[in-house]
Amino acid sequence: MSNQVCFANITTTSMTIILQFFREYAAKYWRFYTAGLIALLCTNGLSVAIPWCLEQALVSVDPVTGDGNFERWVALILGAAIAVMVVRTTSRLLIFIPGREAEFVLRSEYFEHLLKQQAPFFRRMNTGDLLSRGSNDIQFVRVLIGFAGLQVLNLAFALPLNLAMMFRTSVPLTVGCVLPLLLALYVMRRSVAHMMTRMRRAQEELSLLSNEILESYNGVRVVQAYGANHALLERFSKRNRSYVGIQVELSLLRAFLLPIVTVVGNLAIVVLLWFGGREVASGELHFGVVSAYAVYVMNIVAALTSLGWVINVVQRGQISLSRIMEVLNADPGIPACTSILPEGPLDIELRDLTFSYPITGDSPAVSHISLRVGSGQTLGVFGTTGSGKSTLVRLLSRLETPPPGTVFVGGIDVRDVSLRALRQAIAVVPQKSWLFSRTIRENIALSVSEDDLKGAVLSQAVQDAGLQDDLQSFPDGLDTVVGERGVTLSGGQRQRAALARAFYRGGRILILDDTLSAVDHDTEQRLIQAIYAQGDGRTVVMISNRVSALRHADILVVLDQGRVVQQGTHDELLAAGGAYADAWNTAALGAIS
Numbered sequence: 001m002s003n004q005v006c007f008a009n010i011t012t013t014s015m016t017i018i019l020q021f022f023r024e025y026a027a028k029y030w031r032f033y034t035a036g037l038i039a040l041l042c043t044n045g046l047s048v049a050i051p052w053c054l055e056q057a058l059v060s061v062d063p064v065t066g067d068g069n070f071e072r073w074v075a076l077i078l079g080a081a082i083a084v085m086v087v088r089t090t091s092r093l094l095i096f097i098p099g100r101e102a103e104f105v106l107r108s109e110y111f112e113h114l115l116k117q118q119a120p121f122f123r124r125m126n127t128g129d130l131l132s133r134g135s136n137d138i139q140f141v142r143v144l145i146g147f148a149g150l151q152v153l154n155l156a157f158a159l160p161l162n163l164a165m166m167f168r169t170s171v172p173l174t175v176g177c178v179l180p181l182l183l184a185l186y187v188m189r190r191s192v193a194h195m196m197t198r199m200r201r202a203q204e205e206l207s208l209l210s211n212e213i214l215e216s217y218n219g220v221r222v223v224q225a226y227g228a229n230h231a232l233l234e235r236f237s238k239r240n241r242s243y244v245g246i247q248v249e250l251s252l253l254r255a256f257l258l259p260i261v262t263v264v265g266n267l268a269i270v271v272l273l274w275f276g277g278r279e280v281a282s283g284e285l286h287f288g289v290v291s292a293y294a295v296y297v298m299n300i301v302a303a304l305t306s307l308g309w310v311i312n313v314v315q316r317g318q319i320s321l322s323r324i325m326e327v328l329n330a331d332p333g334i335p336a337c338t339s340i341l342p343e344g345p346l347d348i349e350l351r352d353l354t355f356s357y358p359i360t361g362d363s364p365a366v367s368h369i370s371l372r373v374g375s376g377q378t379l380g381v382f383g384t385t386g387s388g389k390s391t392l393v394r395l396l397s398r399l400e401t402p403p404p405g406t407v408f409v410g411g412i413d414v415r416d417v418s419l420r421a422l423r424q425a426i427a428v429v430p431q432k433s434w435l436f437s438r439t440i441r442e443n444i445a446l447s448v449s450e451d452d453l454k455g456a457v458l459s460q461a462v463q464d465a466g467l468q469d470d471l472q473s474f475p476d477g478l479d480t481v482v483g484e485r486g487v488t489l490s491g492g493q494r495q496r497a498a499l500a501r502a503f504y505r506g507g508r509i510l511i512l513d514d515t516l517s518a519v520d521h522d523t524e525q526r527l528i529q530a531i532y533a534q535g536d537g538r539t540v541v542m543i544s545n546r547v548s549a550l551r552h553a554d555i556l557v558v559l560d561q562g563r564v565v566q567q568g569t570h571d572e573l574l575a576a577g578g579a580y581a582d583a584w585n586t587a588a589l590g591a592i593s
Helices: 002-061 070-116 119-124 127-169 171-218 220-225 229-281 287-328 389-396 419-425 440-445 456-464 468-473 491-505 521-532 570-576 579-592
Strands: 348-355 366-373 378-383 407-409 426-429 509-513 539-543 555-560 563-568
Touching: 002 070, 002 127, 002 287, 070 127, 070 287, 127 171, 127 287, 171 220, 171 229, 171 287, 229 287, 348 389, 366 378, 366 389, 366 555, 366 563, 378 389, 378 579, 389 407, 389 509, 389 539, 419 426, 426 491, 440 456, 440 491, 456 468, 456 491, 491 509, 491 521, 521 539, 555 570, 555 579, 563 570, 563 579, 570 579
Parallel strands: 378 539, 378 555, 426 509, 509 539
Antiparallel strands: 348 366, 348 407, 555 563
């Protein structure tokens, strides 16, 4: 009873999600489906006509009932077979095309939706799982629309047409042949719930396996450096064994389920030969009728065999759809935009800013920070590791959503400004410089437009970021491909490429998160001069552990455990003593020695 309830729930859920998906993604291709429907109807009509022609051909060669038109019926059978080949191919093309088109649209929307998501989403969804959903699950959906749609429609035509021809011949014989097939359907219905559960587990295990591979690939240098290959292989093998185990369970279920219809179909043929043969012997049926009847039975068996595959595909498709829709329906958590940033320079103001990450609970990353940076001024932020500097950057750039009424840009709460407008006004150079596996030119411009890639602004950004001399040693200059994450560049070169990206981007606020940590002192001073010369009215937030990079800031704050413990100018902080003054004195002693 529980299996029946489970099957009913699965069927209801599947149909709800599938119908929703067809309305949103597949309904626009109704012309393809209509034409494919017509071609499929012709296919099944011809498939039913062939055994009827066979019956007539056998009757025509009977010494008693023959009319000598055997060649005519053979020609008709041959013509119908060729026509079936043509219309069947046509129906497949027409019904498969929407699947491919919907796959393209779905994958594009999936990727676009991921780009809209904020940090909390990526904290709860691992990368491997998102990759699995965007690749394997979307492929299963495409098969659902194409293959499953074709087979469902084929089944809807094949069963009534063949059953009608069978009932036309003999009602008792039809009932005797159909009863074993009903038994097969009952067994399939009982088994489908078990397959559904295991399919969901298989796709979840595949996501976990994908994430394991991705993490291992990203951390391969750490693994090799610490000689942890064995531990990593053991962990991977454990995850791989779990995935293979569930796939074996699925294979055993399919091995039991799918041949059932074929076996029962052979049983139906036995019933036909037993009872139909008796009627032929008694003269009640012609042997040509029984031969045609056998073809009708095999047509139904073939249709029901495809039903097993349809159930498999529908199950996978329903699970995949639910996993994809979970991402597409995820709320980015972006408040409604009600304000527009003013024109001209922008100031920054923090009002009693307190923020905690979900993982830290009630322990805030930054606590009760209040300060104001006028338009065109430079704010320097100094603090030890874990003091809240990077959190401050993430809140200013809206990579994290701050509490309402705490972060203002140009006098407007950043929660009330569209992310697009805010991020166009802000250029951020993060602590970890990320470069794509593209040319240096494309990494700086983040564009494929020829005008963007070859403009004078890009050349000036490269010059200001101190990359010009390095480019001369690269084989293709700006067109050198840097490899994934910029692996072919040094740490300092990656930082300067990221800085050139910010210079090229422009914007009215420039945020630098410990951007100069990997460059030498002389390069640092040249870059600082370039940063301060980046244009009239640009507000700069510079975060660094190097006091030499902060000395010229208009306002300096020292963070400790998320709180502002000191605030003032360079000279004021030196006079007051504390962490900043200690760091300055230590750097001065190091320079003397």
